[in-house]
Amino acid sequence: MTHGTTLILGGTGKTGGRLVRRLTAQGLPVRIGSRSGGLPFDWEQPATWGPALDGVHAAYVSYYPDLAVPGAVETVTAFTELAVARGVQKLVLLSGRGEDAALTCEKAFAAAAGSGNGAGSDADWTVLRCSWFSQNFSEGYLYEPVIGGTVALPAGPVGEPFIDADDIADVAAAVLTEDGHTGRVYELTGPRLLTFADAVAAIAAATGRRVDYVRMELADYATALAAEQVPADVAAFLTHLFGTVLDGRNARVTDDVRRVLGRPARDFDDYAKDAAAAGAWNGA
Template sequence: MFRLTARHFTDGMENNAHRQKTTLVLGGTGKTGRRVAERLTAAGLRPRIGSRSSEPPFDWEDQATWALALKGVDAVYLAYQPDLAFPGAVAAVRSFTALAVESGVRQLVLLSGRGEEEAGISEQTVRDSGADWTILRSSWFCQNFSEDYLLEPVLAGVIAFPAGDVAEPFVDVEDIADVAFAALTEDGHSGQLYELTGPRLLTFADAAAEIAAASGREIRYVPVSPEQYAAELTEHGVPAEYATSLLDLFTGVLDGRNAHLTDGVRRALGREPRDFADYARATAATGVWGGR
């Protein structure tokens, strides 16, 4: 015979609260936000997508869109575009966070960048907001090679990039999304800073070799100077100001400061992070890189 206890009633109330919770996922069509939204949707939590094309729209560069996007929201997955290290990010995150808390948001999960001094300021803003917070301080995304600016070089067979022989603990964005989902739906993550890395260090040459092995194509890494890379960006139509900010970010975080592993994924999820080789094999199977 089933006996109804106070715990069953409390658990039911908590589960119902989770089902009714409204989460705004900023960057909801991007690499991490899209995956966070998919996980919330699969759990029946109906996230609100924060993007210029969503309804209501959200645009980091248009504060007039913020209030409506925040209406009735309980939690926010806070991902700033293009990056927390870019000019204007600190002020935007500060203004948005204040408005979010004023609007009734009780939880903030911030996607931050590992080794970025400017990102640290935004992290402190979220800590001091008065809301429950979790910070995901992430290393370089594996998916930059398949869903972003490094895809075209991979397809061309030559990854020319100003990273020298610095090693990076590339992290799979699937792990970032898993940690974000856990933080948004489970107890025990409030007040936690999770520094997220993959399980091993790879140079960009190592990463190119992994992609080549998985795709069956010849792909090599060619180190170039920051000046050469900036010139390449502008030749491809990237605005000079944006190219400068991007280059400052790359040369800053790829100076060796992040060449060590952390246990953030294991602390958050109780398992090891995905390896770059697993990412490469799974991505190659989609055909995005061509090859076999």
Template structure:
């Protein structure tokens, strides 16, 4: 730890943005188990309210905070996201926040720009750069496809090293509260890469229902999202983003979980078996969102 780096014992109040989302709620839960740590959630549904698009909501949630888990919605790939993240980070520093931990994505140009904005904000920073979440299949937009038996994506036969959201939360919490993680970029993946066809086969075995993967073009995927009620501009953005990052650039494994925690990441199969045991693919179960 350098002379100008915050001692971990001085981090007593942590703001968790996206605190009801897949990683945010896991981070908040872990933080609440740490003695002497006060947790504050920031979202459009919290009181006080936080909204990325309304700078007037920023100061109230940031005042008195020592560290922030930064999750940008809807995605760091959205044009201009880096400018918003940069403005937020600078405002946080102005209000006395000392440490920022950014949830980022692999292979995204917009995410790389947001990472730069965090690094140059004047705060102590850590970047947690992640592969696709395993929980996309159990808690997010791919759950419906598992229930319907068809996973349609513009991914071809590209492999993705899916990472467990619990591993992400563990890394984020240690970066927020513990010494030795400032100035680090942790790239997180699972221990093996699977094609979506292989993931579908494992999901079939675990859930006891047939799940098949159907590769589609970006245009076809965008049209499907529109049919499901997504606004056309958002659907086109997501389709283009998925096609771009699922071109093979992110298939390699990374060792960020071991670097941060000293242990191996959890495997796709282990995570989906646990999800099935909890009833993740019970049609009557309502799962959490982003």
């Protein structure tokens, strides 16, 4: 298939940055869409969308802060319709697993993209529905708690199939550069379930440092977020995530990483060991 320029929204983020490196390593042209990019892209500024889409063949759509927040459906729909009108041929949406609002957004995205059969003005589309990122502990908001030695969250004994961001990027690169993924929804998970306490214990073992997990009540967590001056929309999303999504609905693994890549998903222990060896948690 022909590979034109790929627009990668969130191209400096956990999955987008990895995807940029994979496509450029293949010699494929990419355009990074971010607020700080050379060609700025801002979800809250629709005037920035058109210039970012000019001459683009495919787009990786990562919506900030999350598809489950209010207004996401309308914004993603408008962007998708504009992308199709501008001649984008392939669209890949990063979504969240177990989020009802994200599912609504997925359906709107697919409808806006069209049938995906290449006819008329339709675009091929694929959804990557992902579990909790392993890298949230090393590159996200849980980094500082790990460094501080205590991770306190309102998550109990329910297992989560943590997914490695490198696996997500590998799948995204394959979907964007290969045929056969049109109209598919891939649920990307790691190979086994771990509780948050299990995950923190794995990080402690990998680093050789004491890192404790403390289970909080949801109300106390919300109070702590407010005290830390976390933006209200982000705090609302986090409390929704821990209070609703982590209720067991995602406590199963899939084989979709293997289906796309022909290899198993990466285990959390391997992520923790490699991140520790790379100095991910060496900060003071």
